[in-house]
Amino acid sequence: MCAYQVIEGHIAKPQGYQATGIYSGIKKVEKLDLGLILSEVPAASAAVYTTNLFQAPPCHVTRESLEKEGKLQAVVVNSGNANACTGSKGVDDAKMMQHLVSQSFGVPKDYVAVASTGVIGQFLPMDCIEEGILQLPKALNNESAPLFSQSIMTTDLIEKTVCVELPIDGKKVTIAGTAKGSGMIEPNMATMLGFITTDVKIEQSYLQKLLRKATDTTFNMITVDGDTSTNDMVVLMANGMAENNELNEQHPEEKEFYQALLYVMQELAKKIARDGEGATKLIEVEVTGAPSVEAARQVAKSVIGSSLVKTAVFGADANWGRILCAVGYSSAPIQADKLDVFLGSIQVVEASFPIPFSEEEAYAYLQGDTVKIGIHLNEGEYQAIAWGCDLTYDYVKINAHYRT
Template sequence: MTLPIASVPNGTVTSAKGFSAGGVFAGIKTPGPDKKDLGIIYSEQPCAVAGTFSQNTIISSTVVLDQERVGTDKTVHAVVVNSGCANTAVGEQGMIDAKEMTKLAAEHLGVSEEQTLVSSTGVIGVEIPMALMREFIPQIEVTADTHGGNEFAKAILTTDKRTKEIAVSFDVDGVTHTVGGVSKGSGMIHPNMATMLAYVATDAKVDSAFLQSTLSEAVKLSFNQIDVDGDQSTNDTVLLMANGEAGGSEISGGDEASETFAEAVRQVCEFLAIEIARDGEGATKLIEVTVDGAASDDDALLASRSCAASMLVKTAVYGRDPNWGRIFMAVGKAEIKLDEAKIDCYVNDIQIVAEGKGISYNVQSVVSALGGDEVRLRVALNIGDGYGRAWGCDLTEEYVVFNSAYTT
């Protein structure tokens, strides 16, 4: 059982008490209307912190540094983030620059360098323009209002077409706890993290170990279940920070308050993940894939992810082609336990396959369903109770054109 969870109007990462944020344009990216490329999230009170990171074997120095500074019983005050430059594959200079960025931010905020984290996102193989960092990090004004969160959300964008922000709240014994989040991501997105950054902040007081287990489970069901183009990034970072500013008892697992907190974090992460898939480079449609009746939840998660990531499924959705054979192929290549003769398949609740075989249906109705902004694919395996969902987007000519000239 969980307590009621409510949406916070105009929610963002600063909706949680005690968090402030801001962003500026430093000139790392090309200029544009209201464009930002450098931001900070800050908590005056030290935060318990949890993190998940890219599983690529080539990773940014910022990821390496954050991994060193995030762990059980460690606390942080701030994270500084730049967009437009990944600080990846630049040799030893990458770590030197990452550490200097945290030093500059820490001095600006009056906190410890070791309690400051850093993220970068953008083009790989380009060094951070530290002259700009030295000039503009001290100019970042952090505020605890919605505007501060919005400015930070703009600062972390790369090819994104819009910001991604949310907050939810719940009450425990008369004390309101808030979980707010922000993310970026649009391309180089594939399960097991992607070219994405996400920051979740809560004013709940949370045990450090429980904070990490909560984030890991939420990421498993959200960010690790999205795909845009099958490519995994070098910079992926998700951070969850808890400063305890709401007051109330510590959340440490095993009770209703802990279950509610975990569900609130999951909801925030799921929303941010879906918005990344929706905002995929060149995308015109969000694809949601549900697999139910699997032998286990893990099988269902794997199969739904395989289908959402399939290039052939993506192109079929883009072309409004009810080619259910591609869906079968994608589920089958997940190599999970199934019985082909028991599989049912649906497009936006219209059944097109029963017991492993195509059935008579109104083709135009399915074509029309595939023309919507959101396309729901459901595969019922009918051999167990396993359930999983994944999200992707269609693959269009615009994606190819955009990425063929990304750096030129």
């Protein structure tokens, strides 16, 4: 039985947080494009960042600040412009965003995280951003928190929010998360931003360890199109206002907290995969019986990232050969004669050879909005799950005209 309970909520549901989003003029159309999360008190914080070599200035600035004390009190995010590949001016602009939020809300500059998402290679319209940040204090109220999730969206079709609560030391602890992402999504962080708030009291070093561990099985196990972006990060803030005994590795309920955090991150990851640009279906690839965790993840990522598998799912074509092909080029150290493959509950391959199955039944299954591909390697006890989406005509249409 889970210790946590899924509840309705938003990013400011945990004690001591506020959030908002406004339109500042960054986007060409009048949609929310500037958001803020604010904690009443400095929060122990952790973050993970994109692995792209051209890591954008907001990632550098946030990392530099967070490494000083491991604390944040505010997060400012703009959408519509990535502030990526913008050189020293981009760094200066990200630092100016920090400074403006620091001045507007009376928090230390290094307690402000900065994130940006949108078009790469264009300078931020700092006149719009400066005016927008000055508007944020009066836009912040008890009803404004849901606007934050809208303000971080680019090509997203849906807001992505998850909220849970659980008891720790008899105190109610809440964890809330929101994310954006639908294109340029690939394992090892992608065009996605994730923000998680909690009121738990926890050691900062342990918080960073938990975030990195959970990222490996959630955000690093999704893909939409195989592109890894320049801007992506996940930020986790814990302000301690639940007043539990400080969580660390020795705390008797640390596993319960981790499972709740893992659930929030996994649900956000799945929502990102399901909302892939032009997508009509969520694909889940579960690999079991692997000789190691690494091998299971390699196989799962390879299959979920295959354009041929993704297009077959879009067309509801039970083309099991494409699945075997993707397993084969995964570079995982596995044996090629032991694989079983399932589409939902329908087995299509046994011991790496095709077996008779109903094409009509498989076609009907593949027309659903969630498709599960099961791959049993029959070589060990390890497993992994990856998530992605189908590849459709609309993906090409959206990305052919992204800047226009």
